[in-house]
Amino acid sequence: MTNKVVALGALLVALVLGAAAAAGAQEPPTTTTTAPGGTTETTLAGQPSPTGESVRGTMFYNDENDEKVLVADVEVRIDDAAGNEIATVTTDEEGVFQVALPGPGSYTATIDPDTLPDGISMRDKDRLTLSFDMSTGQTRNLLYPLQSGEGGGRSSSSFFDRALRLLVEGIRFGLIIAMCAIGLSLIYGTTGLTNFAHGEMVTFGAIVAWVFNVTWHWPFIASAIIAILISIAMGFGLDRFFWRPLRNRGTGLIAMLVIAIGLGLLVRYMFQFQFGGFNEAYRQYTLQKGLKFGPVTIVPRDLIGMGLSILVLVGVATFLQKTRMGKAMRAVADNKDLAESSGIDVDRVIGFVWASGAGLAALGGILQGLSEQVSFQMGFQLLLLMFAGVTLGGLGTAYGALVGSLVVGMAMELSSLWIPTEFKTVVALSILIIVLLVRPQGILGQAERVG
Amino acid sequence: MNWTRIFDNSLSAAIRPNAIIFAISAIGLNVHFGYTGLLNFGQVGFLAIGGYGAAISVLQWNFPLWLGWLFGLFCAMCWALLLGYPTLRLRADYLAIVTIAAGEIFRLSVMAPSFREVTGGSDGLSGFNNDWRSLNPLPDGEYGIGFLKFSAAETWSILVGWTLVLLSVLLVYLLIRSPWGRVLKAIREDEDAVRALGKNVFAYKMQSLVLGGCLGALAGIYFVTQQASVVPSNYSTAQTFFAYVCLILGGTARIWGPVIGSMIFWAIITFTDNFLRQAIDAGYISGSLLDPNQVGQVRLMLVGLGLILLLVFRPQGILGDRRELMLEAR
Numbered sequence: 001m002t003n004k005v006v007a008l009g010a011l012l013v014a015l016v017l018g019a020a021a022a023a024g025a026q027e028p029p030t031t032t033t034t035a036p037g038g039t040t041e042t043t044l045a046g047q048p049s050p051t052g053e054s055v056r057g058t059m060f061y062n063d064e065n066d067e068k069v070l071v072a073d074v075e076v077r078i079d080d081a082a083g084n085e086i087a088t089v090t091t092d093e094e095g096v097f098q099v100a101l102p103g104p105g106s107y108t109a110t111i112d113p114d115t116l117p118d119g120i121s122m123r124d125k126d127r128l129t130l131s132f133d134m135s136t137g138q139t140r141n142l143l144y145p146l147q148s149g150e151g152g153g154r155s156s157s158s159f160f161d162r163a164l165r166l167l168v169e170g171i172r173f174g175l176i177i178a179m180c181a182i183g184l185s186l187i188y189g190t191t192g193l194t195n196f197a198h199g200e201m202v203t204f205g206a207i208v209a210w211v212f213n214v215t216w217h218w219p220f221i222a223s224a225i226i227a228i229l230i231s232i233a234m235g236f237g238l239d240r241f242f243w244r245p246l247r248n249r250g251t252g253l254i255a256m257l258v259i260a261i262g263l264g265l266l267v268r269y270m271f272q273f274q275f276g277g278f279n280e281a282y283r284q285y286t287l288q289k290g291l292k293f294g295p296v297t298i299v300p301r302d303l304i305g306m307g308l309s310i311l312v313l314v315g316v317a318t319f320l321q322k323t324r325m326g327k328a329m330r331a332v333a334d335n336k337d338l339a340e341s342s343g344i345d346v347d348r349v350i351g352f353v354w355a356s357g358a359g360l361a362a363l364g365g366i367l368q369g370l371s372e373q374v375s376f377q378m379g380f381q382l383l384l385l386m387f388a389g390v391t392l393g394g395l396g397t398a399y400g401a402l403v404g405s406l407v408v409g410m411a412m413e414l415s416s417l418w419i420p421t422e423f424k425t426v427v428a429l430s431i432l433i434i435v436l437l438v439r440p441q442g443i444l445g446q447a448e449r450v451g
Numbered sequence: 452m453n454w455t456r457i458f459d460n461s462l463s464a465a466i467r468p469n470a471i472i473f474a475i476s477a478i479g480l481n482v483h484f485g486y487t488g489l490l491n492f493g494q495v496g497f498l499a500i501g502g503y504g505a506a507i508s509v510l511q512w513n514f515p516l517w518l519g520w521l522f523g524l525f526c527a528m529c530w531a532l533l534l535g536y537p538t539l540r541l542r543a544d545y546l547a548i549v550t551i552a553a554g555e556i557f558r559l560s561v562m563a564p565s566f567r568e569v570t571g572g573s574d575g576l577s578g579f580n581n582d583w584r585s586l587n588p589l590p591d592g593e594y595g596i597g598f599l600k601f602s603a604a605e606t607w608s609i610l611v612g613w614t615l616v617l618l619s620v621l622l623v624y625l626l627i628r629s630p631w632g633r634v635l636k637a638i639r640e641d642e643d644a645v646r647a648l649g650k651n652v653f654a655y656k657m658q659s660l661v662l663g664g665c666l667g668a669l670a671g672i673y674f675v676t677q678q679a680s681v682v683p684s685n686y687s688t689a690q691t692f693f694a695y696v697c698l699i700l701g702g703t704a705r706i707w708g709p710v711i712g713s714m715i716f717w718a719i720i721t722f723t724d725n726f727l728r729q730a731i732d733a734g735y736i737s738g739s740l741l742d743p744n745q746v747g748q749v750r751l752m753l754v755g756l757g758l759i760l761l762l763v764f765r766p767q768g769i770l771g772d773r774r775e776l777m778l779e780a781r
Contacts, residue, residue, distance in 0.1 A: 132574060133680075143573065145564070194544045246763070254490065255762045257544070258699070261492075261692055262758025269751040384555060387548045422563045429552040436545060437537035 055109065055132070056098040057142035059091050061120055070095030071146060075115040081106040090115070106133050109142060120146050159417070161295035166413040168296050172371070174389075174409020175309035178402045179364035180379075181386040182316060183235075183357020185401035188390070189333030190346075190353050192253050193243070197264035198361060198386065199379030203271055205231045205362020206369035206378060213283050220284040220370075228362045235358020239351050264380070271376035279373035305367040312363065313402060316356075320398055329353060330398075385412075385425070388432040394442030404442060407431075452733050455598075457725045463599050464721035465714040471612035472498075472674045473716065477698040477709030478619045479666030484695075485704035486627055487659040488639035490543050493534075493550030494667045495690040496557050499683075500530045501668025502675035503561060507569060509579040516582035520672050527668030531661040539656045551688060562683040575682035583676050608677040615673060616710060619666055624706050626662070635659055636704075689751060696754055699761050702770030711769060720750055 055078065059071040071091065078086040078099050086107070091097045101107060110129045111122070122128055122144070130142055184198045205227050212223030246256060290297035320326040331339040332349045340346045365379060372378070386401075389408045393400025408428050415427040435442065464470060476494050483489040504526035505519040514522060534553050538546040561570040570576065587607040594606040601609060626632050634655050637645045646652050675681040693716070701712020727746050730736045741749070767773045 133577070141573070194547065251763070254488075254543070255766055257490070257547070258695065259759050259762045261695075262755045262762070264755070265689065265692060266752050266755030266759065269748045269755065273745055273748045273752065384552055387552065391545070391548060420563065420565050422559070422565065426556050426559050426563075429556045432552055433534075433537060433549055436541065436549060440537070440541050440545070 054098060054100045055107065055134070055140045055142060056096060057091075057109065057144055059095040059097075059144045059146060061146035071117060071120065073115065075112040077110045077112070079108050079110070101134055106131065108132075111144065116146070122146060163414065163417055164294075165296050166416060167410060168298060170410035170413030171406065172302055172306050172309075172409070173413065174406035175306055175313070176364045176368050177382060177385050177389050177409055178313060178405035179309055179367075180361045180382055181389045181401040181405050182313075182398050183353070183360050184386050185390045185393075185398055186329065186333065186353045187357055189398075190329065190336070190350050191243070191247070193256050193260065196257065196260040196383070197267065198357075199377075199381070199383030200264050200267040200271070201231065201235065201358045201361040202365035202368070202379035202382055203268070203374075203376060204234065204365070204379075205358075206365035206374045207271060207275060207376075208362070209366045210280060210282060210369065210374045214280070217283070220282055224363075224366045227366060228359050231362030232355045232359040235361075236351055236355040238358070239354035243354070244347060244350070268377060268380055275376050277376065279375045281373050282370055285370060299371075302371050305371060308363075309367065312360070316360070317399065317402075325349070325352060381425075385409075385428050388428050390442075391432055392435050392442055400442050452729045452735070457722060457729060459598060460725050461718045461722040463601075465718040466599075466609060466613070467605075467717070468608050468612055468674070468677050470713050470717040471609070471616055472670045473694055473697045474616050474710045474713035475619055475670035475673065476667045477694045477701070477713055478616075478623055479663035479670070480694050480698050481703065481705075481709050482623060482635075482659055482663035482666065485698065485708070486632065486639060487635045487656060488543065489539075489656060489660060489663075490547035491550045491660070491663065492547045492688075492691055493552070493554035494663075494694050495686050495688060496550065496554030497527050497530060497664045497667030498671030498674065498690070499554070499557050499561070499686040500526045501671035502681045503557075503570065503576075504668070505672045506576045506579045506675055506681045510576060511569065516580065516676070519579070520676075523672045524665050524668050527664045527671075528661050531664035532657070535657045535660040539653055539660065551691070554686070554688060554691070558683050558686045570683075571681075573683055575680055577680035580676050580679050583679075612673055612677070615669060619669070620706060620710060623666075627706070631655075631658075689754075692758065693754060696757055696761070699758070699766070699768050702768035702772075703766075705768075705770040705772070708768060708770050715769070720753070723753060724750060 057076065059074050061069055061071065072095060074091045074095075074097075075088060076091070076097050076099075077088045078101070080086055080102075086101065087099045089097045089099055108129055108131045113122070113128060116122075132140055132142070134140060180198070180202050183201070184195055187193060187195050187198070208230050209220075209223045209227035212218040212226055213220050218226070243256070246259070251259075285301045288299040288301055290299050291303065320330060328339065328344045328349050329352070331342075331344060332346055336346060339349075361379075364382075368378060368382070385408055386405070389405030390401045391404065392407055393402065393404025408431060411431055412424045412428045415424060419427070476498060479497070480491060480494055483491040483494075501523040504523035505516075508514045508522040509516060509519040530553075534546070534549055538549045560566065562573045563570075564572050566572070584604070587604065589603040589607055591603050593600045593602065595601055627635070634645065634650055637650075638652055638655055642652055645655075674685075697712040697716045698709045699712070700716055701710065702708030724746055727736065727741065727749060728743060731738060731741060731743055731746075761768065
């Protein structure tokens with residue numbers, strides 16, 4: 001049995017590395033962009049690096065549609081502590097500048113405000129000159145949030161218009177979370193495993209599609225379909241050759257949970273290893289003109305993505321409600337032993353759940369990669385939001401995951417009406433905690449008293 | 452390749468501050484996970500709370516450093532109460548999700564530009580540990596045993612750190628041997644049975660969460676003090692899993708498990724790190740196969756792989772006792 005476990009681990013590794021090797025092949029590891037709310041760095045305490053110290057920064061502002069615009073050709077001067085100029089650089093078309101520094105110590109980075117495009121200024125005037133300390137081997141990211149207009153920041157559109165725009169964005173994001181989270185919820189329901197590696201299934205789909213689309217120049221839609229099929233096969237294989245042997249061995253749920261964490265960590269950094277630590281876009285549909293519906297502007301790819309998500313989610317609901325397999329899935333989630341004794345092949349059902357969950361996660365990842373960008377930790381960043389959605393709706397129920405995820409998506413976007421956008425994720429995770437405090441079984445879950 | 456240097460570095464990594472930090476936070480996790488069966492996946496949040504609590508109180512309110520340390524511990528206690536109250540009555544995985552989420556909430560909040568005045572944003576804070584340096588009684592120079600050599604400042608950090616580790620071990624040893632500790636273990640084995648005996652399981656779990664969380668905060672406070680700065684990027688969720696690897700490697704529910712585990716973990720990690728980098732420099736591994744920048748990722752991959760292999764093949768770790776292991780239960 002253990003041989004099998006090892007064999008399938010090796011198989012999985014080979015598959016991932018193979019796919020990602022192609023991704024890495026044409027990737028010059030030079031630039032990084034920092035997502036506005038996200039993080040790019042995983043720094044270990046005191047990690048030694050012989051690669052020398054360097055500083056990089058990203059310049060961007062949000063236009064009136066809240067789209068991120070990267071600013072090129074801004075001049076930045078780096079001085080050391082004594083005021084000697086180290087270098088003067090300008091940002092490239094991705095709004096990024098990077099300077100290798102001579103060694104550890106204190107430095108300052110100063111922006112030349114005259115080189116900023118007309119009508120663009122620093123959101124925070126004090127940040128024109130930034131001081132920072134470099135320790136040995138450190139790479140530092142500086143963030144320069146800019147704004148259009150001299151002050152006030154926000155465009156003049158009315159509160160209602162903005163709310164409407166954010167609502168649409170929230171629904172889009174919520175639908176994506178829902179698609180990814182349904183698999184998470186069903187896996188939990190049927191096997192009891194809290195799959196901490198589910199985010200990596202999302203990333204897997206997005207990256208495989210990216211490799212087909214960008215590296216091998218397939219058309220995007222074909223790449224997406226292939227990626228989803230590969231993900232379905234991967235999900236099935238993962239259960240058949242990894243999780244099922246573990247279950248049959250009698251591995252406890254808690255042990256499996258920690259194994260899932262290990263698997264997630266392994267796969268996530270394998271992605272980074274091959275794919276690099278930065279964000280990439282698909283080859284097609286990246287630049288689209290927005291369609292205007294009253295105050296709301298939406299790019300066609302998002303519109304189609306939302307339509308597709310709704311279609312798929314309705315399909316999943318119908319499937320669960322009407323088909324034999326769907327009923328079997330719900331039966332196993334409800335009571336595994338009873339389902340088994342009434343003649344349902346539980347292992348087959350679980351295999352099916354893994355396969356479909358992986359397929360849905362891949363689709364979610366591809367859509368998210370299309371409207372934002374593909375990165376090695378996009379899935380992990382979604383994972384906590386999925387947990388929030390699933391918990392909010394009720395752990396283990398498919399419909400609960402749907403409702404909960406939509407609420408999380410909308411709450412995240414609408415929150416930026418009142419508080420800064422950097423707190424979006426904080427809002428979602430806080431909802432999670434508050435729900436547990438008030439209604440631990442979630443919106444659709446059934447109360448179950450423990451203690 | 453300079454093998455002496457590699458072994459030198461690996462051995463000294465086993466006693467350097469990193470090993471100390473992960474030993475103490477894994478001791479905290481041992482109280483949670485090993486003895487009580489609580490799934491705390493946000494230990495890094497406790498480290499961050501402790502570190503920021505100490506740094507901010509010293510910088511903002513001019514607390515002396517020792518009071519800052521106490522304040523950091525106090526913050527961690529409040530954090531544990533806050534997280535434990537909604538989740539400890541629920542199934543085990545809720546605590547897991549909430550702690551991991553809370554750690555992220557804290558990290559994202561201290562990084563947010565809106566709080567830069569207080570938290571220093573993504574640049575973090577520094578300049579709060581003057582007391583620490585002036586307390587150092589060691590005159591300048593090199594100290595060490597055999598071929599392991601450390602500067603005076605490092606030696607001071609290492610001495611204080613290992614004293615803290617030993618005190619933590621002693622504290623946990625005494626507590627777990629006490630009737631209180633036996634109740635914790637009983638909760639791990641069968642919560643309902645303990646409840647049937649009339650014990651307030653919720654209160655015991657909460658006490659365990661606070662104790663382990665404060666140990667995590669102690670590790671965090673020590674970390675920022677010896678490093679002289681506190682930076683949000685040090686508190687990614689992966690750090691918690693490192694502590695789990697240390698704990699499971701050494702042996703869950705064993706007094707010395709987390710300490711041994713952390714020492715071995717850092718020795719192995721430093722060894723692979725140094726080995727790979729030197730092999731690249733010497734040309735044994737071609738640069739196209741492995742970029743020096745990718746060595747850090749290899750290390751994280753190894754941690755993931757290590758977790759999987761440990762739990763599949765030797766869930767009791769080095770010192771562990773398979774019978775005393777909640778991993779197998781349920």
